[in-house]
Amino acid sequence: MPTPWQPQFLYAVCQHGAEAVLKRELAVRAPQLRPAFSRPGFVTFKLDAPCTDPEKFALPAVFARTSGFSLGSVKGERLHDLAAQLWQLPDVQAFLESHEVAGLHVWQRDERTPGERGFEPGPTILADEAEEAIRELSPIESLRPDSAAGRSTPRNRWVLDVSLIEPNQWFVGCHRTTSRVASWPGGVPDLELPEHAVSRAYLKMAEAMSWASLPMSRGERVVELGCAPGGASQALLDAGLEVIGVDPAEVDESVLADPNFTHVRSRSVETSRKVFRHVQWLAADMNVAPSFTLDAVEAVVKHPGISIRGMLLTLKLPDLALVDEFPAFVERVRSWGYRDVRLRQLAFNRQEICLAALRSRGQRRVLRTAGTRKRPTGKRPSGPGISTPPAAPAPSDHPESPI
Numbered sequence: 001m002p003t004p005w006q007p008q009f010l011y012a013v014c015q016h017g018a019e020a021v022l023k024r025e026l027a028v029r030a031p032q033l034r035p036a037f038s039r040p041g042f043v044t045f046k047l048d049a050p051c052t053d054p055e056k057f058a059l060p061a062v063f064a065r066t067s068g069f070s071l072g073s074v075k076g077e078r079l080h081d082l083a084a085q086l087w088q089l090p091d092v093q094a095f096l097e098s099h100e101v102a103g104l105h106v107w108q109r110d111e112r113t114p115g116e117r118g119f120e121p122g123p124t125i126l127a128d129e130a131e132e133a134i135r136e137l138s139p140i141e142s143l144r145p146d147s148a149a150g151r152s153t154p155r156n157r158w159v160l161d162v163s164l165i166e167p168n169q170w171f172v173g174c175h176r177t178t179s180r181v182a183s184w185p186g187g188v189p190d191l192e193l194p195e196h197a198v199s200r201a202y203l204k205m206a207e208a209m210s211w212a213s214l215p216m217s218r219g220e221r222v223v224e225l226g227c228a229p230g231g232a233s234q235a236l237l238d239a240g241l242e243v244i245g246v247d248p249a250e251v252d253e254s255v256l257a258d259p260n261f262t263h264v265r266s267r268s269v270e271t272s273r274k275v276f277r278h279v280q281w282l283a284a285d286m287n288v289a290p291s292f293t294l295d296a297v298e299a300v301v302k303h304p305g306i307s308i309r310g311m312l313l314t315l316k317l318p319d320l321a322l323v324d325e326f327p328a329f330v331e332r333v334r335s336w337g338y339r340d341v342r343l344r345q346l347a348f349n350r351q352e353i354c355l356a357a358l359r360s361r362g363q364r365r366v367l368r369t370a371g372t373r374k375r376p377t378g379k380r381p382s383g384p385g386i387s388t389p390p391a392a393p394a395p396s397d398h399p400e401s402p403i
């Protein structure tokens with residue numbers, strides 16, 4: 001019997017500056033992990049004992065964009081040499097001998113925090129060139145440049161990961177595509193800010209819709225609390241929804257001109273509850289403390305005659321120590337009758353996280369295009385992350401467990 005593969009080292013990708021809070025979160029939720037090598041946006045850990053069931057292992061972390069097992073690292077000055085070294089790594093060879101690898105994810109570590117000096121996470125020219133070099137030397141037919149598999153990796157398969165920690169230092173790992181986010185290289189959906197977007201909040205909302213897979217359908221209504229100037233509302237409009245934006249601040253003229261958009265110019269507490277009648281979905285992106293956002297949302301969802309099916313809430317984190325309150329946030333939303341509550345720091349979030357809530361997990365939308373990397377979803381009318389027509393429930397879709 002060959003020795004089973006039982007890895008003991010892991011890696012996780014996070015936002016620049018979120019390393020300490022990621023470690024803090026895991027110290028509570030996965031105390032069997034010890035932090036090891038770390039760079040801004042990239043952290044490794046050692047398990048206190050080898051992992052006996054790597055297929056099932058998941059890192060329970062809001063701040064981990066993606067994660068997997070370590071297989072080694074290579075250093076060098078030329079792409080071709082780095083790619084050649086990678087395929088020679090003993091742990092890579094041992095892994096390939098015992099596992100079928102269906103995909104290759106190559107990405108560059110974030111340079112800065114999202115939105116800082118125009119930086120946005122996602123594909124880079126260097127990562128594309130590195131991927132090409134790696135595929136050219138691949139001993140695995142399905143990863144060769146001309147293979148039919150392309151960049152799309154089916155669900156529940158192994159993927160080989162290459163993270164460009166520095167241009168001349170590549171970290172190699174692997175992970176299972178057990179969730180939609182696990183099929184995005186580096187945990188970043190392939191989105192670009194469309195030209196018509198009035199704020200980068202467009203990206204946040206597009207990613208939130210894609211990650212959360214709420215069963216939104218064209219023509220349904222959503223209220224966004226804190227909508228100005230209107231980028232996130234545009235992503236909702238582009239997805240075919242009717243949007244009511246609540247905000248005392250000015251909304252961009254181009255958004256106001258959309259016949260499917262209505263601006264209610266007031267603060268959330270002053271807004272008539274009638275606005276929320278016949279509305280299926282609620283979003284919030286107010287620059288206030290999380291407890292204020294949750295108070296405002298509670299006052300809506302618990303009001304008689306209002307029936308919100310699901311929510312996408314941005315919770316601002318002026319202080320990262322708020323991580324200790326995440327379980328209380330989740331419990332609070334559950335107490336309103338939303339049993340499926342998840343938190344994630346989205347790739348396009350800044351110092352904030354996204355909370356997605358549904359009445360039950362069985363309502364989550366089927367992911368027909370899981371694993372595909374499509375270029376901008378921002379063009380009208382086919383917008384981001386929405387089902388047409390509504391699809392059947394998918395109880396097994398997201399294995400990411402709530403807090």
Ligand SMILES: C[S@@+](CC[C@H](N)C(=O)[O-])C[C@H]1O[C@@H](n2cnc3c(N)ncnc32)[C@H](O)[C@@H]1O
Nearest residue numbers: 201226227228229230231232267268285286287
């Ligand atoms: C981060 S901005 C929202 C960005 C917006 N979602 C977009 O897509 O462009 C935060 C907004 O929250 C609004 N806001 C703050 N407190 C609010 C409240 N109590 N009710 C409604 N809006 C509020 C602010 O006026 C501000 O426009």
